[in-house]
Amino acid sequence: MNYFLTYTVYVLVLSILMGISTWKLFKKMGYSPLFAFIPFYNYFIILKETKHPKWWAILSYLPIVGPIMMSVFHLYLMKKFGKTLFKDQILTVILPFIYMATVNYSKDVELEDENANELFLTDEEKNAKKKDTFLGSITFAVVFATIIHVFVTQPFGIPTGSMERTLLVGDFLFVNKWSYGYRLPMRPLAIPFLQGTIMDTGQKGNPKDDPKSYVDGVKLPYTRILQFNKPQKNDVVVFNYPQDSVHTAIDRKDPYVKRCVATAGDTFEMRAGRLFVNGKPETVLGDQEVQHRYTVTTGSQLDIPALYNTYGFLPVQEVQTNNGYLYGFQGLTDKTAKEIKALPQVIDMKEEVSPKGEAAVYYRDEAKTKIDTTQSIFPINKPWNQDWYGPLRIPKKGDVVAINAETLPMYQWVISEYEHNSLEKKDGKIFINGKEANQYTIQQDYYMMVGDNRDASLDARFFGFVPEENIVGKPMFTWMSLQGAFADNSSTYQAPFKIRWERMFKATNTGEANKTSYWWIAAMILILFFGWEYFVKLFRKKKTEDEL
Known part of the structure; x- marks a missing residue:
């Protein structure tokens, strides 16, 4: 309202x-x-x-x-x-x-x-009129594309390997904005097609100084209409990064894509790198493969390009030792791990699992006085890491949670940032909206979003709960897939550029190993578009000839 x-x-x-x-x-x-x-x-x-x-x-x-x-x-x-x-x-x-x-x-x-002007137009004026007509056509092409982009579907590229094997680096998707109800735009005055900033100026001081693609002063509150569904477990979901401090507008924060592994009211847990929800092992879908990280010791150097051509992944670390080489791999399935272990150069191979009870906390300075909350495990006061995590209950709308020094790191972003209350700690007491509080009622549902390639994923284990208001929608299908489209900073080897034709126009959210291809729909749309344009031109030409 x-x-x-x-x-x-x-x-x-x-x-x-x-x-x-x-x-x-x-x-x-x-x-x-x-x-x-x-x-x-x-x-x-x-x-x-x-x-x-x-x-x-x-x-x-x-x-x-x-x-x-x-x-x-x-x-x-x-x-x-x-x-x-x-x-x-x-x-x-x-x-x-x-x-x-x-x-x-x-x-x-x-x-x-x-x-009168039409009767006495000079050649220059006639050319100017044609130019106006052309610019008008371009303008309305942009307007039509903007309407689709804002109100129907949005393109999204995969720049990192956090969702490997399900979504590959270089996949370009269309996201259905109506999957979970349409979230109305919150910054109505903005440059079309740009997410948060016009450009990255490379200023090392503060990314907030980059020019914004929207007017932050003209804003509308969060509202979602026609919400018939909510994210379900195992849905692949696009959402706005909750802890993006550069953009105050929810719909202008950086877009992420992960799998929804736990919904409001569920209990999430990682045990030795294995995921559990409500005490039960996760359900692995047909298009999903459980992956882990390994350390591999070899007697001689591995053929990295050959490995990439065979398996589609690269080692994130290559170190030469006195006895050979040491490699770090992420995203290995049980099958690929077994095959790599069988290579003649491999001397030893073991899965890496962080020790239980060892908190993953990172600092922004050498003195270790400022914690980097974007890289540290969530919440920062728990002895958890990405392999041993939880159990953690996901907040649900209507939950009444205790607020004290122990629980505040878990709920402070929920209270102050996601549900827009003032939060203050003073004299050992906690104040919400100016009143002392020892409990809080959750105002919206939250979700746990985790990447399929869990050892190479900055996900909810680090940034915490994803609020419902940050949900954008579901990826529908891959319209383009380009190997080598994004630089891999984690490896010294750059994958060769090529188009992955076999992935194009395939649905992304079915959970099936063999996804349906919709290339025929794309072909039909192109035929109709160009065919319609051809017949319109033919009709206009005939009409002009008849008038003459």
Whole structure:
């Protein structure tokens, strides 16, 4: 409800600005000046008068799409009053309501006689008109793609190996934003297609100084509509990284993809690198393979390119010793581990498992005074590591949890960041929203998201619970797969570039070993698109010939 109330306020403010800056222009077009103040209808009139499709008016106030369309409609209106110079167009886009107001209140502004202009167009003016038509086509192609990107599906690339064998580095997916209900945009004024920043400036001081792709001051509260499903155990899920401190907007935080291994109310545990939920071993799906890390000692150097061509993975460590070589491997299945152990060069091979009771805590300085919470195990006061973890109960909406010095590291992000309360520790006491508290009621469901390649995955064991409000959706299918698309900083060997044709247009979330390919749907869409364009051009050509 707060979302739509805030959205309505923004629409009314923009409509008032539109009315104040254009009411005289509406009067000159033969309409009541009051129509300039009416949301959607004011742009409907502009489209009608400038001979453009009137239904475009519904796009004028949509999040992210709206600002683009408003700029286009403002340009149409200014052109209607003869403001066609490049400086007029720039001012209309950059300072819309200010520039339109100067035109609105000037004494000499008059409507252009479009019919007269059509009869006496010079060749230069005809070329300019063709250019406008071309730019208009490009603009609406961008708008259409933006609508799909914002309201339907979003492309997502896999840059790391945390989900190997299920999702490979270089897989490019389409994510269904309606899988768990549609999360309405929270920063409506933003550059299309960009996630959080316009570019990485490489500033080592503070990534928060990188230019943002959105206006943080114009914001809407979290709201999800038509939520008929919630993430289930074993779903592969795309979500926004919860502890991204660079972006305050939830939907602008970095996107991650992991497997949902435990849902709200479940108990998650790792025992010697094996995953348990509610005390039972995990269910391994057909498209999933249990993987572990190993240390391999060899008498001579391994043929790394040959290993990659055979198995599709690389060692993360290669060290020459007095007696041969020492390799570190991640993501080995039982089968591949057995095959590597059988290589003639291999002297010894053992699985690496962190000792039980040894806490995985990392520091940001050499003095070990500042803990790096993004790399340390969650929560930092438990003697856990990535192989021996838990048991940990995942918070569920309505849970009443005890708040004290022991439990606070587990729930402080939930209380202060995810559920937006003030949290303070003073004189050995804990205050929530200014009141002393020894318990707290959880306001939303949380999930445990863990990578399939668990020894090479920065996941919920490190950053903690994933709030429901951070959920984006489910990956639908792999539309492109490029080996070598992303540099592997963990290895000295770079995989050769190639297209993995066998992975393209295959569903990603079925849980089956042999996934269905949807290449025929992609082919049909391309045929329809180009076929439609061909027949439209043919029809227009025939119509022109008949008129002549």
